Amino acid sequence: MGVVENDWWFMWQGGGGGTYRTPVLVTEGSWEGQTWQLVVVQSEVDGLCETLVWTGPAAGSASQWMSCGAFIGFPAPTLSGAPDTPINDTGGWSYGFPAFVLGKVIDSATQVEIRFRNGHDPVRLPTLAAPAPFEHVRFYVAPMPWALQNEISATAGLDDSGNVVACFPRAELRAVVSPISACE
Amino acid sequence: MTLDEDALNRLSPNAPGSPTGQMRSTARTFTNGAGRCACAGSAVW
Numbered sequence: 228m229g230v231v232e233n234d235w236w237f238m239w240q241g242g243g244g245g246t247y248r249t250p251v252l253v254t255e256g257s258w259e260g261q262t263w264q265l266v267v268v269q270s271e272v273d274g275l276c277e278t279l280v281w282t283g284p285a286a287g288s289a290s291q292w293m294s295c296g297a298f299i300g301f302p303a304p305t306l307s308g309a310p311d312t313p314i315n316d317t318g319g320w321s322y323g324f325p326a327f328v329l330g331k332v333i334d335s336a337t338q339v340e341i342r343f344r345n346g347h348d349p350v351r352l353p354t355l356a357a358p359a360p361f362e363h364v365r366f367y368v369a370p371m372p373w374a375l376q377n378e379i380s381a382t383a384g385l386d387d388s389g390n391v392v393a394c395f396p397r398a399e400l401r402a403v404v405s406p407i408s409a410c411e
Numbered sequence: 412m413t414l415d416e417d418a419l420n421r422l423s424p425n426a427p428g429s430p431t432g433q434m435r436s437t438a439r440t441f442t443n444g445a446g447r448c449a450c451a452g453s454a455v456w
Contacts, residue, residue, distance in 0.1 A: 237442055273440045273442075274438075274440075276440075276442075289432075290431060290432040290443060290456060291443060292432070292434050292441060292442065292443035292454075293441075293442050293443075294434070294436035294438040294440065294441055294442075295438055295440040295441075295442065296436075296437075296438030296440060303440070305440075312437075315436070315437050315438050316436070316437045317434065317435065317436040317437070317438060318434065318435055318436075319432065319433055319434030319435065320432060320433055320434075321431065321432040322430075322431040322432060330437075373433065376435065382437075395437050
């Protein structure tokens with residue numbers, strides 16, 4: 228894993244060329260016969276961005292997208308006032324391809340726990356280290372049905388002992404409790 | 412190019428009809444073939 232070429236779709240659309248630093252390949256794999264790569268890139272204006280790129284023969288029919296935001300160590304100048312977050316959760320689907328979740332968390336979190344409001348058992352995923360300059364960020368990615376993603380109530384980053392070190396709680400709690408306590 | 416969320420949601424590479432993709436994020440900015448949208452939440456196309 229490591230540096231990849233500078234010819235990704237997001238460099239030509241949306242933010243425009245020249246606003247991204249060198250993309251880095253975090254990991255790659257295959258679900259349901261569809262191969263993919265998880266790519267992370269720092270935007271000069273939008274903070275830290277990640278995208279899952281389908282790479283197989285049918286990849287051209289997939290709708291590509293990525294999310295960006297202020298993350299600890301990677302501010303987003305265009306989002307003035309947005310706090311640098313310790314955890315981020317994203318997910319989606321494209322017709323003909325498996326739905327998935329992905330995200331990033333501070334490097335003390337060796338796993339994430341995704342919780343659901345419908346009573347579904349929490350899902351724990353290992354987090355993955357990334358090459359420099361993202362060595363203080365860890366990433367996770369896994370297939371997950373879209374219907375289940377709509378039931379996510381919180382995403383917590385856990386350390387080796389299972390302690391909550393980062394938390395993104397459900398919306399109604401964000402304004403009244405501290406992020407960590409909302410996941411404990 | 413910066414688009415609003417409605418513009419992002421109108422992206423329909425293969426439609427009309429059913430959505431061909433959806434995404435959600437706790438991050439603040441989405442980018443796809445329609446452009447860049449500074450909007451938290453979700454999008455469908």
